Amino acid sequence: xxxxxxxxxxxxxxxxxxxxxxxxxxxxxxxxxxxxxxxxxxxxxxxxxxxxxxxxxxxxxxxxxxxxxxxxxxxxxxxxxxxxxxxxxxxxxxxxxxxxxxxxxxxxxxx
Amino acid sequence: xxxxxxxxxxxxxxxxxxxxxxxxxxxxxxxxxxxxxxxxxxxxxxxxxxxxxxxxxxxxxxxxxxxxxxxxxxxxxxxxxxxxxxxxxxxxxxxxxxxxxxxxxxxxxxxxxxxx
Numbered sequence: 001x002x003x004x005x006x007x008x009x010x011x012x013x014x015x016x017x018x019x020x021x022x023x024x025x026x027x028x029x030x031x032x033x034x035x036x037x038x039x040x041x042x043x044x045x046x047x048x049x050x051x052x053x054x055x056x057x058x059x060x061x062x063x064x065x066x067x068x069x070x071x072x073x074x075x076x077x078x079x080x081x082x083x084x085x086x087x088x089x090x091x092x093x094x095x096x097x098x099x100x101x102x103x104x105x106x107x108x109x110x111x
Numbered sequence: 112x113x114x115x116x117x118x119x120x121x122x123x124x125x126x127x128x129x130x131x132x133x134x135x136x137x138x139x140x141x142x143x144x145x146x147x148x149x150x151x152x153x154x155x156x157x158x159x160x161x162x163x164x165x166x167x168x169x170x171x172x173x174x175x176x177x178x179x180x181x182x183x184x185x186x187x188x189x190x191x192x193x194x195x196x197x198x199x200x201x202x203x204x205x206x207x208x209x210x211x212x213x214x215x216x217x218x219x220x221x222x223x224x225x226x227x
Contacts, residue, residue, distance in 0.1 A: 004153065008151065033215070040220075041220060042115070042218035042220045042221060043218045044218070045215045045216075048215065089154075091214075098156055098159075098167065099156070099216070100153075101154040102153055103151055103152055103153045
C-alpha cells in the first residue's frame with residue numbers, strides 16, 4: 001500500500017536546529033514535497049526533491065534518499081515563526097495528479 | 112486578488128442544509144483540487160479537475176458534488192452532510208496537473224466546516 005510516516009509532534013528551542021523525518025512506501029516515485037502549514041492557514045510550498053541529495057534554501061534544507069524511501073527537512077536558526085505543521089507529500093501514486101500526504105509534524109518552538 | 116481564494120472561510124450548517132464552497136485561482140493554472148483536512152490525519156484528495164474536466168474522484172460520497180465552470184473557478188456543493196464531514200476543506204491549483212516541481216500545488220486558506 002501507499003504510506004507516508006512522519007512524527008506527530010516535535011519540540012525545539014529558538015536558535016537551534018531541528019530535523020523532521022519522513023519515510024515513504026509508494027508504488028512509484030516522481031518527487032517529494034515539503035509544505036509548511038501555520039494553524040488556520042493554507043499549506044505553503046517549501047521544497048521539492050526528486051534526485052538523491054540535499055537541496056538547500058536559506059535556513060531550510062531538504063534531503064532525499066530514494067533507495068531508503070527517506071527524506072528529512074532541516075530547519076536551522078529556528079525562529080518562533082517556524083512553529084507550524086510540516087507536511088511531507090510524495091508524487092508516487094497511480095495517478096500523476098495525486099500526492100500521497102503524511103499526517104504532518106507539528107513543530108513547537110520554545111524560547 | 113492574488114493566489115487562491117476561498118469563500119466562505121467558516122461555515123456552520125445543519126444536516127439538511129444545502130451550501131456551496133467557492134474557490135478561485137488567479138494564477139493561470141489549469142488543474143484544481145479539493146482536499147479534506149481532518150485533525151491529525153493526512154490530506155485527503157477528493158476531486159481533481161484538469162482543463163475543466165474531472166479527472167479524479169476518490170470515492171467521495173455523493174453528498175459532495177463538485178463543479179468546475181472554467182479553469183479559474185471551482186465549487187463544492189454540499190447536501191445532507193453528516194457530522195463526520197466537519198473538517199477544513201482546502202482548494203488547490205497547479206499549472207498542468209502532472210508530476211514534477213513545476214506542478215507545485217498552491218493552496219487556498221480553506222473553509223472550516225462544522226456540521227451540526
